[in-house]
Amino acid sequence: MIPARFRSNVAAGAAAKEPGERRMLGGYYVRLAMTSMRHKPVLVAMMVLALAFGVAMSMSAFTILHTMARDPIPEKSSQLYAVQIDNGGPRSRKPGDNEPPAQVTWRDASAWLSMHRATREAAMLQVGLTLKADGEAGKGTHVAGRATSAPFFTMFDVPLRYGRGWTDAEEGDRARVAVISSALNDRVFGGENSVGRTLLLNGDAWRVIGVAGPWDPRPRFFDVAGGQAFDEGEDVYLPLQTAVSLEMETMGYEYCDAGPRGDTYADLLASECVWLQYWAELPSTADARHYAEGLTTYAEGQRAAGRFGWPANIRLSNVRDWLVARKVVSDDARLSVIVAFGFLAICIVCALALMLARSLERSGEYSLRRALGASRRTVFLQAATEAGLIGSAAGVLGIAFTLGALGLMRDLFPGDLARIAVIDGPLLAGTVALAAASAVLAGIYPAWLAMRTAPGIQLKGGL
Template sequence: MGGYYVQLALGSFRRNPVLTALMVLAIAIGVAMSMTAYTILAVMARDPIPWKSGQLFAVQVDNGGPRSRKPGDDEPPTQLSWRDISGLLALHGPIRQVAMHQVSLTLTPADHAAKPFSVAGRATTPAFFAMFDVPMLSGRGWSDEEENRGAATVVITRKLAERLFGSDAVVGKHIDLGGDPYTIIGVTGDWDPRPRFYDVINGQDFEEGEDVYLPLSVAHAKEMTTSEYEFCDAGPRGETFAELTRSECVWLQYWVELPTAVSVAAYRSQLTNYASEQQRTGRFNWPPNVRLRNVTQWLEARKVVPDDAKLSTLVAFGFFLVCLVSALGLMLAKSLERGGEFSLRRALGASARSIFAQALTESAMLGVVGGIGGMALTALALWAMRALFPEGMERIARMDTTLVATSIAVAVGATLVFGIYPAWRAMRVMPALQLKNG
């Protein structure tokens, strides 16, 4: 019977093309508005490392005290000073710990005809790759021993390897960074967490990752800083790099891996004890104020998903509801117009259930067509957002297969729900009265 209902629906659509087009358009516009907003929200709110997000923790230590914050705000800085990084690395409490900061480097290609260019770098400790599950295409990260002796080694991305050498088989080759030679010991595969949870400082939540990774000890020895991301609310920076490392300026990120609730509790206690020790020595003159947040808690605390995005999604789905109500009105008008047809079918022996199934089949088909149209409009809207706001939306406003399936499913499901009443009205037609009036 399903095929028969489909044929009846197609015939009905052909007899009322304008009304059908209006219903499809209402559904498509509603789907496009809601799915566009939902796409942005879903990318912003997704868990970037779901299999491990409950084991990775961002560490915060208040090294500035009340004088460095607004009244009533007790949130510690989002980054750490070099002094605190050095102290925490010495604790050896977590299974893995990573200290890191951004660096900007100038890469000089081996081909002298090619011009030097800037690359984004990350100075970090050896556990970075294992802790964040960074895939290695070839080679490896550096060891603790190489970190300690300041080995001039780097790990680069496949994209950079192919740009420099035309191949990703580059382990053992050398690159020039800032006038110094570095040996490539590893090449990363595709790794693009969104949001970029490990470093969301200064609105970098959805920016692309780094091209080059190098030992933190090397960056320190060569006095590499992140001048754009140094925050010195707790005291002056100083003029030299040595003064920066002795200052209370915060400019490094620090993460730990704690696989069990027991290890989380133990490290939180260590962290509090560390802050208490700083208070005892006179460095801090306020009670210990520390935070230990896993990935999802960290992203929530940093408000990676702005309230505007949540509100826009609610408004968009409200508009979708308005579109569905409009489609419902058109369905009712069409159902009343076809009262004679339904009466004739009832008089010829069709049951009320079959009339109901026929009407619902038409609603489902409207939902499918409206969903496909909405998907196309969503793709157009996302393209427009990427074109108008290339820096902010390029990596967020992207349609995937999940969105396509969701768009059609939402359209069909919503249309079926809203089509129940018109279908019920159709099955309640009184055959004798309609035929008499006809």
């Protein structure tokens, strides 16, 4: 007598011989798998949960790493170069370290800007500002600003919703003009075209000439000083020369290993303190090589003038090389991904053990199907389809677990992590694919065993 739990599958196996049924093999295998899975819901649930937890942990860690390691400006990352020069010599570095400072001095930045040797160049620094809109009362609010050169917006593909950026002439005239972010424009001006309106910054009147569109490169490759690679960015952009003329200082990112800062702002400008970021746009490798040769000539000139007492030591790093050099992706982030995928491997092994136990338990069912004429391929496809369904269910549940884990990270670690603990569409699809692949991987061996054992042995031992 055929056990009750096998009857529907046996009937389905017999029906599979009919020509009309053969044209619907996909639906047949799915129905067969669903029927089988309903007989052992607890065991199936354990397999789904094991895979879902493993997928969620691995994809949560991978999402963080993916955001940290991705190219923030892929269309131009090979053309934008961070510029470094060694202005402190061996005494300013650790023994064996030959890397120049990540930032540059004012004297170097201003000298390079005046040479106009790149397609575009920009020096910049982050400044703290107290902001008021025209007619606003009270103390105002603190916002982050970026003082930078005129080419900044074109170099870094910053979209402008309204207006324009400033010109070299306006910067040379120390014009008090500003470009503001969309977020600040929405907050202060209700999202309307605010070009021509006035902001009070540190008590001075500045005219809004542009409103930037949504722009949020992650990581913020152009300024990774002080561990702020994943900060939100600035709300106000000001001409560099104007900001310097008003003695705007950095937000604490002055490094004076090569010499004292001095007491006044004029002392800072003349010092060997590094406090500005410097970028050059160089469309070709030939341009980059020519620019590097110019930097070397400049450094040797400084040495000849008595400023440097060591050979020229300069660096040009494109965006991707720069992020690697500055270790924007920490070793801890990479290790967490390795650990998470190791946990997924353990979950796959657990699912494999459960599927193997399930396959051995169902040896009698497979024997009946073989005795009724089912081929080894048919039996294999039946087991593989069931594994695929389990993987799909684990993928859907894994998405829920992943979103929950990322949400928990944002709640527990607000700030930078909240901005990178965000999953996108391709990663969601990857979560389902990873779960399905994991389930199929775990189900391949049990399915292979199911089709390899002789029907007579299975019938004798299984029924």
